[in-house]
Amino acid sequence: LNLTYSRPLWERMHFSLSANREVGGDWNAIAQVTLPLSSRPGTLSASVRRDAEGSMSTRTQYTQTTPIQGGWGWNLAYEQRSSESDYRQAELAWRGAATELRGGVYGTHNDTVHYADAKGSIVRMDNQWFAANYVRDGFVVVSTDGQADVPVRYENQLVGSTRDSGHLLVPWARAYYAGKYEIDPLVLPANLSATHVEQRVAVNTRSGYLLNFPVKRVIAATLVLVDSQGNPLPLGSRVITDSGAASLVGWDGQTYLEGLESDNQLHVTLPSGDSCKLSLPIDTLSDAIHHLGSQLCR
Structure with missing residues (x-):
């Protein structure tokens, strides 16, 4: 009783x-x-x-x-x-x-x-060694494609930031539970973009998993599109590159494009239905966003 x-x-x-x-x-x-x-x-x-x-x-x-x-x-x-x-x-x-x-x-x-x-663990995964606290159940190694200092969260709790190799060990993953892992892309340079910022994964008991967050390099540029009289192209004009990247013209002809190549052909369609073209060479070796100023669209 x-x-x-x-x-x-x-x-x-x-x-x-x-x-x-x-x-x-x-x-x-x-x-x-x-x-x-x-x-x-x-x-x-x-x-x-x-x-x-x-x-x-x-x-x-x-x-x-x-x-x-x-x-x-x-x-x-x-x-x-x-x-x-x-x-x-x-x-x-x-x-x-x-x-x-x-x-x-x-x-x-x-x-x-x-x-x-005294308790501790040594983990090897993705050609990296990790000294960790005692792994009781399972673990996950988060990879950000070599990007360091990227904050990582597990179940909305900050675990830490990736080290120089772009890895972080989460040693307390629960087995058979699809835990939520997130990275904070706001710390990435402007020329880098993360295709996924949140993933869920479950690991087997007494095992580990390599969870990759792909980070790709983005070649981007800002420019002002003008016509032959030097006037900015109308707001809402549609810009398409020969590689398939698309954008819209903003106020005062301001335009942002990403996914560019070393030599780009731009096709612009105005709201009136008229169109114009221009060539846009880009230095693809630069890590910064290119600011190209006024560009004539004929």
């Missing part, structure tokens, strides 16, 4: 009471008050427990879960017992990008256990 009761108190404090009894046995009961600390990290809790033999114990505990992105965590506890020696526990943990260290002590005054633990 199990009975439970809980309710929130003031200042984010929470109270819970539970009791259970086996058939033919006596009652076990525990009452606990939990308070998340606002001025400093961690959660403080205090509880009183009575076991089936009638022994009483009080426990005070201060905990901070180690952040998944990295940082410090701890667990401090002291339990005063009426029928046994008092119990003590102290643990300190630190999680970094490549390892998780943990150490502490627990037990009674006459029986104390000391321990230390």
Whole structure:
């Protein structure tokens, strides 16, 4: 038989009471008050427990879960017992990008256990080595075609940015779950474009996956299209290149084109139905967007 009761108190404090009894046995009961600390990290809790033999114990505990992105965590506890020696526990943990260290002590005054633990992983994928935290389930390596410093998000949480090789390891992918991975294309140079910025992928348990976000180089130019009298072409005129790239003429003849080649033939159709043509040579070795100024369309 199990009975439970809980309710929130003031200042984010929470109270819970539970009791259970086996058939033919006596009652076990525990009452606990939990308070998340606002001025400093961690959660403080205090509880009183009575076991089936009638022994009483009080426990005070201060905990901070180690952040998944990295940082410090701890667990401090002291339990005063009426029928046994008092119990003590102290643990300190630190999680970094490549390892998780943990150490502490627990037990009674006459029986104390000391321990230390270190966890880490080494991953090789796409001809790259990664030192990672402990891989519990699966992992994904995100690739941005060699582009460094591109922010990567997993399930809307920022994981980090790609390193110089254009890779980032996500070591805590959940197996058989189609997690969402995103990159932020706003940091890419103006001459680069990402064909996909969001993908979902599921990995098998204890395995990894190379998730590629293709980044292509874009050759682009801005220009002002004018007629033989030097007047800007009308707003809404349609521009098509011989490679198939298309654009519209904006205010004052301003036009933006991308997907250009070293030698481009432009065909412009005006709203009136008239048309004109021009040749547009481009330096395809330049990484910058070309600003070509006024160009005559005949």
